[in-house]
Amino acid sequence: MLDILHEYGLMFLVGTWPVGPLGGFANTLVLAGLGLGLGLSFPLAMLLALARTGSIRWLKMLATVWVYTFRGIPLVMVVFWAYFLLPVMIDTTVPAFATALAAIVVYESAFLAEIVRAGLDGLPKGQMEAARSIGLSYAQAMKSVILPQALLNIIPSLVSQFVSTIKATSIVYIIGVQEITFSAQQINSIEMTRALSVFLVLAAFYFVACLELSQFARWLEARIRARQLRPA
Amino acid sequence: MPDMIDLQHVNKWYGQYHALNDVTNQVKKGEVVVVCGPSGSGKSTMIRTLNRLEPIQGGRIFVNGEDIHAVGRDINVLRAGIGFVFQQFNLFPHLSARENVMLSPLKVAGMTKAEASELAAGLLEKVGLGHRIDSMPAQLSGGQQQRVAIARALAQKSPLILFDEPTSALDPEMVGEVLSVMKQLAAEGMTMVVVTHEMGFAQEVADRIWFMDAGQILEDSLPAEFFSNPQHPRARKFLSDVLEPRGAATLPY
Amino acid sequence: MDFQLSFLLSADVLPLLFKGMATTVRLFACAWVLGMLVALLLVGLRAVPWRWLDWLVAVFVEYHRNVPTVVQIMVWYFGMPEILPRDIKLWINRGDTEFLFAMIALALNASAFFAEDIRSGMRTVPHTQLEAARSIGLSAFGALWHVILPQALRISVPPLINRALILFKDTSLAMAIGVVEMTYQTKAIENLTFRSMEVFVAATLFYLVASLVLMALGAWFNQRFPPAHKG
Numbered sequence: 001m002l003d004i005l006h007e008y009g010l011m012f013l014v015g016t017w018p019v020g021p022l023g024g025f026a027n028t029l030v031l032a033g034l035g036l037g038l039g040l041s042f043p044l045a046m047l048l049a050l051a052r053t054g055s056i057r058w059l060k061m062l063a064t065v066w067v068y069t070f071r072g073i074p075l076v077m078v079v080f081w082a083y084f085l086l087p088v089m090i091d092t093t094v095p096a097f098a099t100a101l102a103a104i105v106v107y108e109s110a111f112l113a114e115i116v117r118a119g120l121d122g123l124p125k126g127q128m129e130a131a132r133s134i135g136l137s138y139a140q141a142m143k144s145v146i147l148p149q150a151l152l153n154i155i156p157s158l159v160s161q162f163v164s165t166i167k168a169t170s171i172v173y174i175i176g177v178q179e180i181t182f183s184a185q186q187i188n189s190i191e192m193t194r195a196l197s198v199f200l201v202l203a204a205f206y207f208v209a210c211l212e213l214s215q216f217a218r219w220l221e222a223r224i225r226a227r228q229l230r231p232a
Numbered sequence: 233m234p235d236m237i238d239l240q241h242v243n244k245w246y247g248q249y250h251a252l253n254d255v256t257n258q259v260k261k262g263e264v265v266v267v268c269g270p271s272g273s274g275k276s277t278m279i280r281t282l283n284r285l286e287p288i289q290g291g292r293i294f295v296n297g298e299d300i301h302a303v304g305r306d307i308n309v310l311r312a313g314i315g316f317v318f319q320q321f322n323l324f325p326h327l328s329a330r331e332n333v334m335l336s337p338l339k340v341a342g343m344t345k346a347e348a349s350e351l352a353a354g355l356l357e358k359v360g361l362g363h364r365i366d367s368m369p370a371q372l373s374g375g376q377q378q379r380v381a382i383a384r385a386l387a388q389k390s391p392l393i394l395f396d397e398p399t400s401a402l403d404p405e406m407v408g409e410v411l412s413v414m415k416q417l418a419a420e421g422m423t424m425v426v427v428t429h430e431m432g433f434a435q436e437v438a439d440r441i442w443f444m445d446a447g448q449i450l451e452d453s454l455p456a457e458f459f460s461n462p463q464h465p466r467a468r469k470f471l472s473d474v475l476e477p478r479g480a481a482t483l484p485y
Numbered sequence: 486m487d488f489q490l491s492f493l494l495s496a497d498v499l500p501l502l503f504k505g506m507a508t509t510v511r512l513f514a515c516a517w518v519l520g521m522l523v524a525l526l527l528v529g530l531r532a533v534p535w536r537w538l539d540w541l542v543a544v545f546v547e548y549h550r551n552v553p554t555v556v557q558i559m560v561w562y563f564g565m566p567e568i569l570p571r572d573i574k575l576w577i578n579r580g581d582t583e584f585l586f587a588m589i590a591l592a593l594n595a596s597a598f599f600a601e602d603i604r605s606g607m608r609t610v611p612h613t614q615l616e617a618a619r620s621i622g623l624s625a626f627g628a629l630w631h632v633i634l635p636q637a638l639r640i641s642v643p644p645l646i647n648r649a650l651i652l653f654k655d656t657s658l659a660m661a662i663g664v665v666e667m668t669y670q671t672k673a674i675e676n677l678t679f680r681s682m683e684v685f686v687a688a689t690l691f692y693l694v695a696s697l698v699l700m701a702l703g704a705w706f707n708q709r710f711p712p713a714h715k716g
Binding site: 073074081 | 547548550551552553554555556557559560563564565567568650654655657658660661668671672681682685688689692693696697700
């Protein structure tokens with residue numbers, strides 16, 4: 001295993017970069033990071049969650065259908081759809097990375113929306129009532145009272161979802177996105193006879209990163225809970 | 233004196249359940265009305281309709297001359313003119329005591345930060361929490377939290393405060409500090425509607441007592457009358473249960 | 486884009502679709518059963534008071550929780566044959582190798598999550614419940630059956646159903662090693678006929694309907710057996 005790591009470590013990390021495009025684990029992290037946050041999936045999830053907890057019926061229904069659909073089909077199917085539909089929709093060829101990113105954004109938005117919704121539902125009903133009874137509008141109450149609390153409470157779940165997203169990106173090598181699983185496939189086809197080592201090294205990359213992040217999420221969770229249980 | 237609250241034939245259902253049954257009554261400016269009754273009698277529902285936390289299906293409610301349940305009225309403006317104190321305090325846990333009190337003046341009344349902060353400091357002083365002004369709710373006792381909640385309601389500068397069982401969630405030793413703040417407000421001429429089981433407070437402070445059961449106001453009388461000579465048989469039963477709780481410990485066999 | 490339902494129903498395509506669906510369902514069912522058995526074994530092993538065994542189980546669980554499922558499948562399919570004895574390898578190769586390795590990988594993956602769900606359910610029942618049950622004269626089995634399990638299952642079953650849903654969707658990852666399940670078949674039919682729309686719609690509906698059934702099962706359980714109130 002160590003010789004594989006020694007020989008191909010750089011390829012696992014960054015793919016063929018700087019000769020080719022950025023690949024390897026770096027690209028995995030970029031894909032997961034862009035897919036989950038940074039102005040793409042998260043705002044969509046917020047809108048979905050607000051629609052699902054709100055009182056406008058058709059919006060509620062639309063958001064519910066969206067969430068259940070993407071929770072109900074495998075990411076691979078979403079990737080297939082993106083691969084097939086995106087070029088038709090915008091009438092031009094779409095790079096593999098953008099296709100994968102689009103699929104991950106819509107897929108993750110459903111899971112994120114459920115996390116945000118749980119955060120909103122998890123607050124006592126009295127918070128909204130108190131905010132409204134001092135004269136705040138729904139939007140003001142959301143902004144000043146509900147969201148600051150709900151978003152703080154869901155930070156650990158968001159970190160856990162980031163772990164899930166990192167793992168989920170491992171399937172997009174099938175449309176040729178050069179992330180770390182793609183690298184491992186390449187290395188395996190060069191090496192031929194050391195498949196176990198190659199794939200265990202691949203597993204180790206994910207394992208270390210995801211375990212660290214999971215433990216970070218657990219630590220955050222404990223801290224936030226301790227804050228809430230501070231002696232009255 | 234003009235009416236602060238005017239309830240006209242108010243009806244409310246939860247599905248088949250008739251929660252408020254043709255409630256009609258008035259509260260005058262400066263009056264303190266204590267609402268009592270067994271649990272499930274509709275008293276909390278009634279007080280929550282007064283600032284439209286609960287919708288009604290029939291009748292009208294005027295507060296300070298404004299039709300509270302009228303379609304199209306800006307309910308946020310109306311609510312800003314009505315203080316409301318909850319059983320569970322409902323302080324905003326992510327904001328300090330001062331920030332809790334400042335929120336409405338800042339966001340609804342449009343005060344500057346400095347003005348709102350000064351107002352909050354004064355009100356927290358008034359409820360005896362000048363020394364805990366920057367504490368977070370989780371660092372305060374239940375009684376202190378409820379006093380912050382009263383200061384938060386006072387910050388709306390409304391002539392009316394509604395209290396929904398303000399001492400029911402408190403440990404017994406903290407009930408007094410909250411009631412004394414409420415007595416002080418009553419003495420200053422604040423119009424108050426108070427749902428409570430604190431019969432001592434009712435006797436001492438209330439101008440009138442409403443006794444509710446089954447979604448109706450069965451009795452509306454002066455405290456002296458109510459406690460010495462309750463008219464309705466259910467009021468008599470209620471009073472004997474509340475004032476002589478030992479009776480309740482007697483087993484039926 | 487015109488949509489031709491008749492294409493899906495044609496004698497060339499329909500049997501292929503059914504074969505894909507059948508393989509997906511079979512893969513899910515086998516992996517679920519094996520995964521549950523391994524999970525129960527893991528829960529049992531954790532009760533044994535040997536430190537190193539506890540540690541070993543923890544490593545097993547963390548590996549399966551923190552490595553992508555498709556990578557776990559690859560480790561089994563591409564890697565394991567290197568270290569398996571020749572006889573076993575020959576025996577495996579006579580059967581459906583892809584299916585077998587995908588099934589094992591999916592089952593072990595699911596078992597790690599199943600075991601955690603079962604354990605967290607058991608942890609929520611306080612020890613005093615057992616004492617109380619025994620003190621009113623119930624046998625150990627009676628206490629388990631009437632008092633402990635009803636409480637623990639209320640906590641464990643909803644995440645177990647959710648995990649079954651994830652396992653069902655994860656069967657699609659077996660396409661990575663060429664198991665001819667629904668997702669693989671979808672791609673194969675598309676490559677053969679170029680009618681992407683029809684075959685994608687069919688596959689999506691298949692996954693969606695099956696997932697909704699599992700979600701409905703979870704919702705029904707939650708309603709029928711709400712978790713006991715704390716306090």
